[in-house]
Amino acid sequence: MPDITGYRAKMAVIVPSTNTVVEHDMNVMRPPGVTFHAGRMYIEQPQIADDEQFEALLVQIRASLTVAIRDVLTCAPDRLVMGMSAETFWGGVEGNRAFEQRVTGMSGGLGVSTGATSCRDGLTALGARRIAVLSPYQPIADVNVTRFFTEAGFDVVGFAGLRCPTALDIAAVPPDRLIRVLRDLDGPDVDAIVQVGTNMSMVALADEAERWLGKPVLAINATTLWHALRSHGVTDRVHGAGSLLREC
Structure with missing residues (x-):
């Protein structure tokens, strides 16, 4: 049953x-x-x-x-x-x-x-090849994120690392800061923006950002x-x- x-x-x-x-x-x-x-x-x-x-x-x-x-x-x-x-x-x-x-x-x-697999498959489904990435991590993690996307066949043309000091702080990044970062990452050479870091609340904001950026914004969750x-x-x-x- x-x-x-x-x-x-x-x-x-x-x-x-x-x-x-x-x-x-x-x-x-x-x-x-x-x-x-x-x-x-x-x-x-x-x-x-x-x-x-x-x-x-x-x-x-x-x-x-x-x-x-x-x-x-x-x-x-x-x-x-x-x-x-x-x-x-x-x-x-x-x-x-x-x-x-x-x-x-x-x-x-x-x-x-x-x-990682979900982002790769999602970008492929949307036909995006040139991407910008938003991350809450430290440089060593951002290197690994970039490596994955590059090896998967994407061009990483922009990257913003927020350098959150604790895992808990990732959940406290305010929306106004994220909006500024998304606008800074955007450009004519960017097909899509990808957000990594599952403790960052981005689902609703990413949906809104797609409307004012005119392109996909993939929230990791x-x-x-x-x-x-x-x-x-x-x-x-x-x-x-x-x-x-x-x-x-």
């Missing part, structure tokens, strides 16, 4: 324990019959003020990922959705592929939607949900969350 609330799909969403945005965003965009169930990775030290601290955060994520997946599997989900993006870009295209294989193995064979839904055969059009979920 199907689950009464998640009768179309139960999605296991893996997030750092510091993250306050992903669960909110997923539920705002939720189609009927799809439910989201969090597996939270324990983060004891959320500081990411420099490259060394950022790498230390990834060590914490890697150490707690197995338990987060183990725990959420007890609700018998249909798919894994990675609600953390930096690790999925790490090591470029091959690093993302290895990460997907690893978490699929941990889950006993579930399909997985990562931020909306893009990852798009990939998860379409990969699972859920084709509902979701409004207010950007062109991918509305049109593709």
Whole structure:
């Protein structure tokens, strides 16, 4: 018998324990019959003020990922959705592929939607090749994000790194600052703007920005949900969350 609330799909969403945005965003965009169930990775030290601290955060994520997946599997989900993006870009295209294989193995064979793959597929679906990127990260992470997109065949013609000092601060970046950064990133050589960092609340703002910039703005949480839904055969059009979920 199907689950009464998640009768179309139960999605296991893996997030750092510091993250306050992903669960909110997923539920705002939720189609009927799809439910989201969090597996939270324990983060004891959320500081990411420099490259060394950022790498230390990834060590914490890697150490707690197995338990987060183990725990959420007890609700018998249909798919894994990675609600953390930096690790999925790490090591470029091959690093993302290895990460997907690893978490699929941990889950006993579930399909997985990562931020990196979702952005690649979303940009391809929209026909965008020249991109600008908005990131809350430190330089070492931005190098890996750029590497992934370049290896995936995109031209990264603009990049803005906000250098948030802690993982919690990512959720506190005000919309007026994001609007300024989006306008600064835009240009005639930019086909689309991509936002990474799942604890940054950008879904509604990205949808609005598409109207005044006249081009796609991919918020990482909306893009990852798009990939998860379409990969699972859920084709509902979701409004207010950007062109991918509305049109593709």
